[in-house]
Amino acid sequence: MVAVIRAHGLTKAYGDLVAVDGVDFGVEPGESFGVLGPNGAGKSTTMRMLGATLQRTSGDLAILGRDPAHEGPIIRAHLGVVPQQDNLDTELTVAENLYTYGRYFGLPRAHLRERVDGLLAFAQLEEKRDVKVDALSGGMKRRLTIARGLVNEPSLLLLDEPTTGLDPQARHILWDRLFRLKEDGVTLVITTHYMDEAEQLCDRLVVMDGGRIVAEGSPQGLIRAHSTREVVEVRFGSDRNLEVAAHLGGIGRRLEILPDRILVYSDSGEHDLQEIVARGFMPVTSLVRRSSLEDVFLRLTGRSLVDE
Numbered sequence: 001m002v003a004v005i006r007a008h009g010l011t012k013a014y015g016d017l018v019a020v021d022g023v024d025f026g027v028e029p030g031e032s033f034g035v036l037g038p039n040g041a042g043k044s045t046t047m048r049m050l051g052a053t054l055q056r057t058s059g060d061l062a063i064l065g066r067d068p069a070h071e072g073p074i075i076r077a078h079l080g081v082v083p084q085q086d087n088l089d090t091e092l093t094v095a096e097n098l099y100t101y102g103r104y105f106g107l108p109r110a111h112l113r114e115r116v117d118g119l120l121a122f123a124q125l126e127e128k129r130d131v132k133v134d135a136l137s138g139g140m141k142r143r144l145t146i147a148r149g150l151v152n153e154p155s156l157l158l159l160d161e162p163t164t165g166l167d168p169q170a171r172h173i174l175w176d177r178l179f180r181l182k183e184d185g186v187t188l189v190i191t192t193h194y195m196d197e198a199e200q201l202c203d204r205l206v207v208m209d210g211g212r213i214v215a216e217g218s219p220q221g222l223i224r225a226h227s228t229r230e231v232v233e234v235r236f237g238s239d240r241n242l243e244v245a246a247h248l249g250g251i252g253r254r255l256e257i258l259p260d261r262i263l264v265y266s267d268s269g270e271h272d273l274q275e276i277v278a279r280g281f282m283p284v285t286s287l288v289r290r291s292s293l294e295d296v297f298l299r300l301t302g303r304s305l306v307d308e
Helices: 043-050 068-077 094-104 109-122 138-149 168-183 195-201 219-226 241-245 269-278 293-301
Strands: 005-014 017-027 032-036 058-063 079-082 156-160 187-191 204-209 212-217 230-235 254-257 262-266 285-290
Touching (some): 017 204, 017 212, 032 043, 032 195, 043 058, 043 187, 058 068, 068 079, 079 138, 109 138, 138 168, 168 187, 187 195, 195 293, 212 219, 219 293, 241 262, 262 293, 269 285
Parallel strands (some): 079 156, 156 187
Antiparallel strands (some): 005 017, 204 212, 230 262, 254 262
């Protein structure tokens, strides 16, 4: 099968500032592909190039088998885009937002009316059909934005921070909608700051930092490669963490000292927690958990989500 996206040496520079620095990656049909990284890593610039709205400085890029430098309009006609910020028309109803957007693609009116009905069902917004956008909750607006991005039946959907600002219940509803799209064979490219979201949704992902890709693989593969089986989180108070950490040498594989806690990367979390206590240090709070993508993110970029 032809790759949906293929990038080689992809670079975008603004004068002396190199926002994306020679990255290589590919996305296969039906794959859910994640792009992670701290602010300023080059994620948004990469997404704009994938969306055929920003020209690359150098390198090769093929989207749906076409070069966006020469066939941008054709590519955009087959893309679905969900921006980070909802940009719905607040003067129109839910159904009118979908219908009007569909007309931009030149879809026939009769086909579009049927398509709108299907998208309202997909987004669980059938009862809000004739309600104006301003009356919707944040989660409903997000689902409507995703439904709007599907109006042209795209084979590739780009989602930039799809659940930012949503409460946990709304996030899980949205995850369910994205799982359904993946089951239907839609290729997803997702940027997110939520590590649990990336673990849930992404078959494979890249971690970017400073415009470059610093790691690539499946969520579990990255965790195995860059972290330990378990992590012990201990807190001694922000004024004591650094002092205590100096006495924890030899415990676990390595330590990470954050402003609010100490992380002990461990093959046996309970054993290492007992060793900390045996050395005379009683944490205010403690937690033994499995390693996650957040630990990988911290190891590769030197930043935790607290820094974002």
